Amino acid sequence: MKIQxxxxxxxxxxxxxxxxANRPAMPDGSANAAIPAYMREVYDWAYLNETNxxxxxxxxxxxxxxxxxxxxxxxxxxxxxxxxxxxxxxAHVYGKLIPEIARRVGPDGFLDVIDLVxxxxxxxxRKLRGFPxxxxxxxxxxxxxxxxxxxxxxxxxxxxxxxxxxRAVVDALLLQVNRGGKVVxxxxxxxxxxxxxxxxxxxLFNRLEPFAESLWHHQVADFAxxxxxxxxxxxxxxxxxxxxxxxxxx
Ligand SMILES: C[S@@+](CC[C@H](N)C(=O)[O-])C[C@H]1O[C@@H](n2cnc3c(N)ncnc32)[C@H](O)[C@@H]1O
Numbered sequence: 001m002k003i004q005x006x007x008x009x010x011x012x013x014x015x016x017x018x019x020x021a022n023r024p025a026m027p028d029g030s031a032n033a034a035i036p037a038y039m040r041e042v043y044d045w046a047y048l049n050e051t052n053x054x055x056x057x058x059x060x061x062x063x064x065x066x067x068x069x070x071x072x073x074x075x076x077x078x079x080x081x082x083x084x085x086x087x088x089x090x091a092h093v094y095g096k097l098i099p100e101i102a103r104r105v106g107p108d109g110f111l112d113v114i115d116l117v118x119x120x121x122x123x124x125x126r127k128l129r130g131f132p133x134x135x136x137x138x139x140x141x142x143x144x145x146x147x148x149x150x151x152x153x154x155x156x157x158x159x160x161x162x163x164x165x166x167r168a169v170v171d172a173l174l175l176q177v178n179r180g181g182k183v184v185x186x187x188x189x190x191x192x193x194x195x196x197x198x199x200x201x202x203x204l205f206n207r208l209e210p211f212a213e214s215l216w217h218h219q220v221a222d223f224a225x226x227x228x229x230x231x232x233x234x235x236x237x238x239x240x241x242x243x244x245x246x247x248x249x250x
Contacts, residue, residue, distance in 0.1 A: 059095035085150040092120040102131040142168040159212035170223040189243035190216035
């Protein structure tokens with residue numbers, strides 16, 4: 001109950017701060033004005049606390065969080081990227097996914113990574129040393145800038161943000177993809193009724209991830225204002241608990 005009230009309050013706060021947080025602090029979009037309420041109130045321990053962030057930034061931890069599905073989901077995402085492409089990675093991801101994408105685009109491609117939090121951008125920059133084809137910027141996924149990309153990757157971000165933010169992020173990303181290009185969302189999904197972990201996941205969401213269960217009740221396309229301009233494809237994993245949804249621009 002308390003967490004639901006909290007989520008509602010944060011969603012409201014999100015609506016208010018989004019206008020400010022979405023506005024880049026710098027005209028070139030390289031910095032961002034504010035850390036949103038959901039980050040400070042729900043995910044502070046995971047992304048704003050430096051000691052914890054350094055401890056969490058390992059594949060073993062991500063594998064534990066994703067119940068052993070990390071490598072498989074990472075492969076599913078990386079398979080959507082090809083050599084020489086321009087790729088936007090929306091938000092830092094703990095572990096080695098981001099260097100894998102940089103390797104995949106290769107020296108003829110370009111990987112642009114954005115994150116709201118300077119600490120997360122710094123962690124990401126460190127793991128991209130040695131990849132001159134990669135750049136890390138501080139920006140919100142709701143305001144990724146004016147550049148266009150062949151592929152945009154959104155890996156486990158949607159479940160961590162209130163629905164108002166999901167809508168703003170999905171719309172913003174869909175706009176920045178080239179015709180024929182795609183936005184790839186890898187995230188939670190409604191598990192099958194028989195799934196033995198369904199109850200446990202619901203409890204976990206109630207306690208720790210108040211914005212995640214919404215992905216059990218909505219398709220990613222439901223958050224898009226102009227969904228009809230894209231071709232949507234969905235693949236699910238691990239009894240439906242995870243999804244890869246691709247929006248291909250017509
Ligand atoms: C991609 S998500 C979750 C990824 C996954 N839990 C992992 O293994 O790291 C975590 C990142 O999203 C960033 N983030 C949250 N809201 C954001 C937003 N609106 N725009 C850009 N980055 C955001 C956080 O700062 C954090 O670095």
